[in-house]
Amino acid sequence: xxxxxxxxxxxxxxxxxxxxxxxxxxxxxxxxxxxxxxxxxxxxxxxxxxxxxxxxxxxxxxxxxxxxxxxxxxxxxxxxxxxxxxxxxxxxxxxxxxxxxxxxxxxxxxxxxxxxxxxxxxxxxxxxxxxxxxxxxxxxxxxxxxxxxxxxxxxxxxxxxxxxxxxxxxxxxxxxxxxxxxxxxxxxxxxxxxxxxx
Amino acid sequence: xxxxxxxxxxxxxxxxxxxxxxxxxxxxxxxxxxxxxxxxxxxxxxxxxxxxxxxxxxxxxxxxxxxxxxxxxxxxxxxxxxxxxxxxxxxxxxxxxxxxxxxxxxxxxxxxxxxxxxxxxxxxxxxxxxxxxxxxxxxxxxxxxxxxxxxxxxxxxxxxxxxxxxxxxxxxxxxxxxxxxxxxxxxxxxxxxxxxxx
Numbered sequence: 401x402x403x404x405x406x407x408x409x410x411x412x413x414x415x416x417x418x419x420x421x422x423x424x425x426x427x428x429x430x431x432x433x434x435x436x437x438x439x440x441x442x443x444x445x446x447x448x449x450x451x452x453x454x455x456x457x458x459x460x461x462x463x464x465x466x467x468x469x470x471x472x473x474x475x476x477x478x479x480x481x482x483x484x485x486x487x488x489x490x491x492x493x494x495x496x497x498x499x500x501x502x503x504x505x506x507x508x509x510x511x512x513x514x515x516x517x518x519x520x521x522x523x524x525x526x527x528x529x530x531x532x533x534x535x536x537x538x539x540x541x542x543x544x545x546x547x548x549x550x551x552x553x554x555x556x557x558x559x560x561x562x563x564x565x566x567x568x569x570x571x572x573x574x575x576x577x578x579x580x581x582x583x584x585x586x587x588x589x590x591x592x593x594x595x596x597x598x
Numbered sequence: 599x600x601x602x603x604x605x606x607x608x609x610x611x612x613x614x615x616x617x618x619x620x621x622x623x624x625x626x627x628x629x630x631x632x633x634x635x636x637x638x639x640x641x642x643x644x645x646x647x648x649x650x651x652x653x654x655x656x657x658x659x660x661x662x663x664x665x666x667x668x669x670x671x672x673x674x675x676x677x678x679x680x681x682x683x684x685x686x687x688x689x690x691x692x693x694x695x696x697x698x699x700x701x702x703x704x705x706x707x708x709x710x711x712x713x714x715x716x717x718x719x720x721x722x723x724x725x726x727x728x729x730x731x732x733x734x735x736x737x738x739x740x741x742x743x744x745x746x747x748x749x750x751x752x753x754x755x756x757x758x759x760x761x762x763x764x765x766x767x768x769x770x771x772x773x774x775x776x777x778x779x780x781x782x783x784x785x786x787x788x789x790x791x792x793x794x795x796x
Contacts, residue, residue: 450721452681457653458671473656476671483650487685489692492726496687523648528690 432501432536432543432584436486439582443490449587451488451495457481483520484531490587493595494529496521497586501536507563508535510555518555521548530594534576534586535569545589546573630699630734630741630782634684637780641688647785649686649693655679681718682729688785691793692727694719695784699734705761706733708753716753719746728792732774732784733767743787744771 436453443449462475484498498517502508513533524531531548550572554564574589634651641647660673682696696715700706711731722729729746748770752762772787 444721447721447724450718450725450727455653455655455677456658458656458658458674460654460656471676473674473676474672476656476674478669478671479653489694489722489725489727492692494687494690494692520648523642523645524687526645527648527687529648529687 432499432534432538435578435583436499436534436586439584439586440486440488442582443587449488449490449495451486451490453486454481454483480514480516482516484517490530490590491595494524494527495590496524496529496531497533499534499536501538503537503539504563505537505539505566507565508537508569509563511562513551513555518552522552525549525552530590532590532594534584535573537566540566541578543576543578543584544569544573545576545586547594630697630732630736633776633781634697634732634784637782637784638684638686640780641785647686647688647693649684649688651684652679652681678712678714680714682715688728688788689793692722692725693788694722694727694729695731697732697734699736701735701737702761703735703737703764705763706735706767707761709760711749711753716750720750723747723750728788730788730792732782733771735764738764739776741774741776741782742767742771743774743784743791745792 433453440449440451440453443451457479458473458476459479460473460476462473464472464474466472484496486499487494487496489495498513498521500508500512521531525548533546533548533551535544535546537543546569550568551564554568574593576584576586576589579585631651638647638649638651641649655677656671656674657677658671658674660671662670662672664670682694684697685692685694687693696711696719698706698710719729723746731744731746731749732741733744734741744767748766749762752766772791774782774784774787777783
């Protein structure tokens with residue numbers, strides 16, 4: 401048996417980097433992400449849906465193999481995600497989405513959506529998957545589910561632009577009232593507006 | 599616009615660790631994994647399906663921020679996957695699978711399937727997803743798709759056991775003849791045996 405000292409044990413908890421507020425790359429959108437992860441845990445435990453956040457894509461360059469200990473990655477870099485962050489299955493349907501948070505009050509910055517993520521969303525829609533983004537305006541305390549189609553349209557028309565107006569999101573999306581269990585009940589919107597005939 | 603030097607560009611290529619044959623952790627099952635990844639690239643490019651391998655789950659402990667350079671992970675560890683390696687969408691259906699390879703000729707070792715992966719598969723099946731394992735016997739040059747249900751049944755009955763007999767796989771699974779494009783045409787089996795009414 402491999403011996404795991406306590407330090408390592410602690411490290412096995414989920415997404416430990418998200419708990420370090422001081423770390424730059426995890427700051428943006430952290431609390432909203434936590435709410436979504438909690439909602440997914442709720443959905444999973446109630447057998448309502450199986451939806452997971454994908455691991456952070458990391459490019460591993462160098463690994464050490466200390467004796468009597470597990471492999472240690474000593475050089476690696478963050479990679480840009482080529483797909484969205486969340487995917488899973490709900491009532492047989494493939495679910496695929498990305499989540500973004502902003503403190504702005506009139507628009508959502510688009511700089512965090514990459515062209516290949518938009519391409520991925522278009523491919524998913526074409527394949528009959530249910531694809532959307534969850535957009536959280538933290539100052540306004542408003543959260544929206546915007547289906548992939550209007551996002552893709554806006555992105556294609558407005559490639560030079562830097563942000564998507566809240567008015568556009570309100571027109572083409574659906575507000576999600578935040579609550580307790582689950583915090584972000586986005587599957588209610590999926591049920592009501594994105595699944596045909598349910 | 600952000601300026602991407604070439605070094606960064608190169609790092610955006612998919613799964614760079616898989617190209618380093620010398621790295622121990624990537625050796626086992628590598629060639630079969632490559633065939634599956636190539637098949638998924640084929641399916642994606644032909645707009646047949648959108649199926650990706652999830653990033654390797656890594657627990658990040660320490661990140662350096664060298665000046666004028668991107669974040670460098672200097673301490674991280676491999677985590678055990680809590681889900682399967684591959685997921686995506688095919689004709690609207692959620693697809694979820696794991697791939698394993700062995701040189702043995704009479705059975706598939708089960709040690710690489712973890713209890714929480716089996717749990718995940720059971721949840722996916724319950725949620726109406728299409729879930730299976732691709733099993734490759736490299737010495738025999740035989741490849742099978744085994745649906746999650748018989749795998750779960752075997753695992754539950756035989757928790758003390760160490761391997762699943764090839765005869766069981768032949769009885770409950772479907773052979774996939776390897777070919778050129780795509781190398782592992784597993785969606786043919788999905789079409790023929792796992793999707794009702796298609």
